[in-house]
Amino acid sequence: MSEILKFSALTKGGLFLAFAPNAFIRIGKDDAVTVIVNHSEMGQGVYTALPMLVAEELDADWSKVRVEAAPVDPAYNHALWGMQATGGSTSTWTEWERLRQAGATARAMLIAAAAELWKVDPASCRTEMGQVIHAVSGRQRSYGQLAEKASGMTPPQNVVLKDPGNFTLIGQPTKRLDTPEKTKGTAVYGLDVKVPGMLTALIARPPVFGGKVKSFDAGGAKAVQGVRHVVEVEGGIAVVADGFWPANLGRKALAIVWDEGPLAGLDSRKQREQYAELAKLPGAEAKKKGDVEVAMRRAAKRLDAVYELPYLAHAPMEPLNCVADVRPDSCEVWTGTQFQTGDRDAAVEVTGLKPEQVKLHTMLLGGGFGRRGVPDSHFVREGVQVSKKAVKAPVKVIWTREDDIRGGYYRPLAVHSMAAGLDVAGNPVAWRHRIVCQSFMIDTPFEGAIVIDGILDVIAVEGAADLPYEIPNLLVDWQKAPDGVTTLWWRSVGHSHTAFAVESFLDELAHAAGKDPYEYRRALLDKHPRHQRVLELAVKKAGWGKPLPEGRGRGLAIHESFESFVAQVAEVSVSKEGKVKVHRVVCAIDCGPVVNPDTIRAQMEGGIVFGLTAALYGEITFENGRVKQRNFNDYPMLRLNEMPAVEVHIAPSEDKMGGVGETAVPPIAPAVANALFAATGTRIRRLPIRSQDLKKI
């Protein structure tokens, strides 16, 4: 059991600091309620939604609630995963029980303290706005006043949680707790950390994935004023300097001879051909129902289509970074991470210290999107190595934007080969879906949880193998593409590519059948009430079927991911030059019970921008083994002037709570592509959308 849980009071030198009924709550004499949050705040709003769960059951005064990032400790492990990590849009629903329990337990102990003080029956006390109240005698005490006494109370074994009908905070639009500091420039991200005596390092990494340093000459770099050390680490050559700028100049002055390795000839055009060939071969079966081949032969009409999606970089606004201070008997790490346990363990491995000698501070993340949760902990390993092996001083390793865009860990390149058979009425009788992409799970510590029989990576086929549409004959399989380029989960993971293929192809089927894409979907979703719920809501709010201005088209897509259901209707037009304009997106979500509707809206808006950016611009390509893109000039982001009007509608739902952060991403690319088909008659089967495919002149 964790050290932290042994105490119900935090003390320093015998002085009472705070009531600490469990790992998640501290209540000080000043009435401040500090919620220790074990999930990383990367914009998705957990530093507000998770404290809301505690505050609701605690009946806390919301204006007194503060947040602190959890240290690394088993007490703070993900409720399902057995390690401390943030991802998979799981933070809120996996903490739903535990944090409410924590709040209710603290409340019961505060009531017990007051009741003992007043010598009354605890059942005659109630709580409100951070006070225990004994109405009969007109007495009340604040939680701060009761904190010390509450620390001596025995935690109750069982607490009864509130009936959702009595919630006063959960479900209410609640302003984020972190907005004031984020608008004043005082919020501290990893890149803002400063430790006394700290140096700054940039690392020259191989220009080709899998490359290695053959030899290097540090002379030029060392001649740069402010450069202190040049050292080889696992990832490449680190130039350590007084600050970013000399490190940057020093890195440019390095002369490195690389062994470029087997990917020196990697070329995106050849890679496309290679994937197309792989798509002809049967893969690992992910889903099989009926007999697709027989049904296809008997079908009245057959459709075939291939969809292609590129490698994508996450490009969080804050480039990766890690501050490490390695000493003979301790190591401190400051970083924005989604994977605390793994990163701490990596620091343990690199330093040879014991886990309890390594302290990892989770800073605010300037965006994550999956990029800061890396199974190999590479950016923390690097930081610790530079501090330990090379410098023996605290060091901040900074990635430049170029390092980030060219640094790999991309959303995998994917080719989807689809075939379907329709009967005479246009109903689909057969559906064959083959996916070609890399796996970033096979041969990692996560393989056991994610890979079936060592051959089927379930996150490569998520969103495809669980096709909701009622089709009697079905075959979904996966061809593992060769390793080499490093790949990773990218906001919505497998769904980020499978939804495009599934929802575009379904639209093709609807058109081939001469049916309305909404009616066609609805008829095939008979057994899926939650899909239907968001579908109906989205089309109703979007005015589906109503006339649009000349040149505009409307497109629909629906997708379940992370146990939530999202439907989107996009309205688009295309200029003569083939430039796409997305005017409006109507988005409906069913994520079950709602904690903070503001956060859900924000995540839908943001997810749509994230997915739209990829659909319109996102592409990492290779030539001579090198990544062609380098920064926001050639790996563009959607900007304010291109922002569509986004309307978000949250479906009232008492079904199981699902995730939010990633769930708006999958439907937007197919919704836009389907809208483009409606507007122009051109079917988009390759992302990003290319203006040459759409221009009319």
Place this chain on the structure above:
Amino acid sequence: MIKLKVNRKDYTVDVGPDTPLLWVLQETLGLTGTKFACGISQCGACTIHLDGEAVQSCVTPVSRAVGKEVTTIEGLSPDLGQPLQQAWITEDVPQCGYCMPGQIMSAAVLLRKNLLPSDADIDAAMTGNICRCGAYQRIRRAIHLAAQMKDRRGAR
């Protein structure tokens, strides 16, 4: 040695004249509200004011700031900073928040020059600032709101 005036305070810093102002603010002066994100003037996260004009500090050599007034998010005057920050809170704008100091510094210049900016004015002023979290719709609403709040305040 280079003499600088930042947020109405005088500093003398020992850095090369070509050092981007961003790193002098971030590292030398510890004014970490100004953010590094692209380094090539493509995203606006490092936006500061130089004699009242919005500039990208990541490509501004520190020597260019000599003899000028440098203003960062930490020193933004209350007549602009307060309505903007309040509007940002009301509209719940930030997600990760990393780009927000830069967004607010760009918006501040817009509001100083334009009492009630139109959507087109906002497009023109804010398109240099990337928000990877996609808070654009809220940024637009918050700028309109801040303009109204500033307007009301001026009328009092």
